[in-house]
Amino acid sequence: MEVPSHRYGVTVSTVRVDLVAVVVSVDGQTPRVLAAGAPRRLPAGPLRAEQTSLQASLREFVLEQTGHRLGFVEQLYTFADLGRGGHAAREVSISYLGLAHADTGPGWTRLYDLLPWEDRRPGPRADAGRVEIVRAIRAWARPDRSARASFLWGLDGHPWRPELALQRYELLWEAGLVAESSDATEATGEGMVQDHRRIVATALSRLRATLQYRPVVFELMPDAFTRGRLQVVVEALAGSTVHTPNFRRLVGQHGLVEPTGGVDHGTGGRPARLYRFHRALFTERDLVGTKLPVPRAR
Amino acid sequence: MEVPSHRYGVTVSTVRVDLVAVVVSVDGQTPRVLAAGAPRRLPAGPLRAEQTSLQASLREFVLEQTGHRLGFVEQLYTFADLGRGGHAAREVSISYLGLAHADTGPGWTRLYDLLPWEDRRPGPRADAGRVEIVRAIRAWARPDRSARASFLWGLDGHPWRPELALQRYELLWEAGLVAESSDATEATGEGMVQDHRRIVATALSRLRATLQYRPVVFELMPDAFTRGRLQVVVEALAGSTVHTPNFRRLVGQHGLVEPTGGVDHGTGGRPARLYRFHRALFTERDLVGTKLPVPRAR
DNA sequence: CCAGATTTGCTCAGGATGAGAAAAAGGAAG
DNA sequence: CTTCCTTTTTCTCATCCTGAGCAAATCTGG
Numbered sequence: 001m002e003v004p005s006h007r008y009g010v011t012v013s014t015v016r017v018d019l020v021a022v023v024v025s026v027d028g029q030t031p032r033v034l035a036a037g038a039p040r041r042l043p044a045g046p047l048r049a050e051q052t053s054l055q056a057s058l059r060e061f062v063l064e065q066t067g068h069r070l071g072f073v074e075q076l077y078t079f080a081d082l083g084r085g086g087h088a089a090r091e092v093s094i095s096y097l098g099l100a101h102a103d104t105g106p107g108w109t110r111l112y113d114l115l116p117w118e119d120r121r122p123g124p125r126a127d128a129g130r131v132e133i134v135r136a137i138r139a140w141a142r143p144d145r146s147a148r149a150s151f152l153w154g155l156d157g158h159p160w161r162p163e164l165a166l167q168r169y170e171l172l173w174e175a176g177l178v179a180e181s182s183d184a185t186e187a188t189g190e191g192m193v194q195d196h197r198r199i200v201a202t203a204l205s206r207l208r209a210t211l212q213y214r215p216v217v218f219e220l221m222p223d224a225f226t227r228g229r230l231q232v233v234v235e236a237l238a239g240s241t242v243h244t245p246n247f248r249r250l251v252g253q254h255g256l257v258e259p260t261g262g263v264d265h266g267t268g269g270r271p272a273r274l275y276r277f278h279r280a281l282f283t284e285r286d287l288v289g290t291k292l293p294v295p296r297a298r
Numbered sequence: 299m300e301v302p303s304h305r306y307g308v309t310v311s312t313v314r315v316d317l318v319a320v321v322v323s324v325d326g327q328t329p330r331v332l333a334a335g336a337p338r339r340l341p342a343g344p345l346r347a348e349q350t351s352l353q354a355s356l357r358e359f360v361l362e363q364t365g366h367r368l369g370f371v372e373q374l375y376t377f378a379d380l381g382r383g384g385h386a387a388r389e390v391s392i393s394y395l396g397l398a399h400a401d402t403g404p405g406w407t408r409l410y411d412l413l414p415w416e417d418r419r420p421g422p423r424a425d426a427g428r429v430e431i432v433r434a435i436r437a438w439a440r441p442d443r444s445a446r447a448s449f450l451w452g453l454d455g456h457p458w459r460p461e462l463a464l465q466r467y468e469l470l471w472e473a474g475l476v477a478e479s480s481d482a483t484e485a486t487g488e489g490m491v492q493d494h495r496r497i498v499a500t501a502l503s504r505l506r507a508t509l510q511y512r513p514v515v516f517e518l519m520p521d522a523f524t525r526g527r528l529q530v531v532v533e534a535l536a537g538s539t540v541h542t543p544n545f546r547r548l549v550g551q552h553g554l555v556e557p558t559g560g561v562d563h564g565t566g567g568r569p570a571r572l573y574r575f576h577r578a579l580f581t582e583r584d585l586v587g588t589k590l591p592v593p594r595a596r
Numbered sequence: 597c598c599a600g601a602t603t604t605g606c607t608c609a610g611g612a613t614g615a616g617a618a619a620a621a622g623g624a625a626g
Numbered sequence: 627c628t629t630c631c632t633t634t635t636t637c638t639c640a641t642c643c644t645g646a647g648c649a650a651a652t653c654t655g656g
Binding site: 524525526542543546547565566567568569570571 | 631632633634635636637
C-alpha cells in the first residue's frame, strides 16, 4: 500500500483564502464583538503575501480596518464548505479569535444581541426569551431529538454548559429558528452576513472552553483590577453567574493574581483591594495549566 | 469607524489549498500513524471541487490512497505560514485528525518512532531516552527557559501532562533537537517531510486532550471488548499508565459501556467480561460530556 | 447615625480522585 | 491433581475539589 504523491488529484485546487476575525471585548458587563454594517459583518481580509505568519497578517488588517491592536490571538476553525455564502464558488475562511481591551463605538456589536439565548444571567429580558426558545425547541425536537435538545439546553435535569454555544446554535439552525433571512426577533437574535453568526458562535464556544483551563481573561482586563471586576467579566463571557466566595477562593488559591497594594473606593460598598495578574509566573508556563471557574451549575 | 469591504487588500490571495490527514490507529499496544515514504509523509490531497464538505473530501482521498474508511474525523489546524516547506510560495494545509480501526502494513508508522519522548509507559527504551532528552533540554534551557522546560517535562515537582505534546515538540524545535535535516536518533525520533512532524504533534495533543472529555476511544475499538483492552488502548494513546481499579471505576460510573454477556478467555488470567459502547446514549449527546480518565499523575 | 452594598473569611457536606489491599477465577507448569 | 501466576474484580480509605450557605468587616450615601 504505497501512498502516492500528494500532488494527486484531478482538480487543481487554487482558491481564494480570507482571514476572518472575531474580536471580543467586555464593556462594563456586556461582551462586544467587532462587526459593522447591516446586516453585520465580521472584519475580514486576505492573506498578505509579505507576511510570514497568519497571525501577523491578521493583526495587521485588524489594525488597519479598526485601529485595534490585538492582544491574545488564537486560530479557531477553517470554513470551506461549498456554498457558504450562497455563491457556487468555494471560499476558504480561516477564522481567528482575538481579545481586545474594552472599547465602544460603532462597529462594536453586543454579543448577546447576536446570540441572546447564551446570556443566562438574571435579568428582565433573560427569562422571557428563554421560555420562548425552549418552547420552540421542544416543539421541533419532539420526540426524536428531544434527548439532544434537553442535553444542550440544560433541561430535564441536565446542567447548562456554557461552552456548548456552538452546538446550540447548530441545533437552532437545523430547527430553522436562526435563518439569516428572517427578521431579527427578541429571542433568536440578529442575523449576520453569510455564515458569520456561526463563526461568532464558534468563537464563543472556544472562548468559554478556554476560560476553564487557561487564564485568558486577563487579556481583557486593565493592569490593576478588583476581584469583583474580574468576576463580572468572567460572568459576562460565561453568560451566567458564579458564587462569589467560591470565585475568589479559586482565583486566590491558584496564585493567579497578586495584590498591588492599592484599593478601589468606587465599588459602592467596602473598598476592594486591587490586584494584578501574576504574569511572571504564567508567561513561562505558556499560559497553560491554571484555570478560572466557569459556572456549570444546574 | 466603518469597516470597509472585506475584499480590501493589495494582494489577491489565490493560493493552493491541501488537506492533510493524521490517521491514527492502535495495533496491540502501539499507536500507529498513516505515513509512508522516506522521509515519511502524511497522506494529503487537494480540495475536491465537487465535494460540498471538507470532511467528505478528506474521507474520499484517504479511501482512495489507502483503502481506509475513516470513522471519527475532526479538523485540527490550518498551517499557512510562509516558507513551510522550504519554498517561497505559500502553501495552505488544512489538517485533520482521523481515527481508524487497527491495521498494520506498510505505511503504518509507529507514532512513538516519530515522537519517542511522548511514550512514558515503563519499558526498556523509555528511561534511557528520557534521561538523554532531559539532559539536552536542561543544558539548552538554563537559566532563562528553565521554568518553561521543567513545566513541560514534568520536572521539579510539576506533573507530566500528556496533552502538552505539541508544546514539547515546539520547545525541542527551538532547541534544535528535532531538526528534520539531522539523522534520526533513538531519543529525538525520526524526521518527516516538511512540517509534517509538527502536524503529528498537533494531532497527538488534540487527541489526548479530547480523550479527557469525550469518549472518542471507542472509535478505535471493535464492537465488543474487555475493559482491560480499553485501558491498554487509552494508555497507548496517553503514553502513560493508569491505576487499574480507578480506571474501571470511572468507565463504569459514567455508564459509558454495557456488558454484552460474553467473556474473553484469552487474557491469560481470570476471564474478562465483554462490553460494548453504549452508543444509543451518546450519539444523542453529540459525544460531549462524558470522559475517560487520562493519567495526570506526578 | 443608619441603611445598604460590597468585600472578605469561614464552615460544611458531597462528590471526584489517587492509592493500596485483597478476593475471585481461570490457565499453565510441574 | 496441585501449585503458582496472571488478570479481573470489588472494597476501603484519605485527600482534594466544588457547590452552597452564613456571617463579619468596611465603606458610601442619605
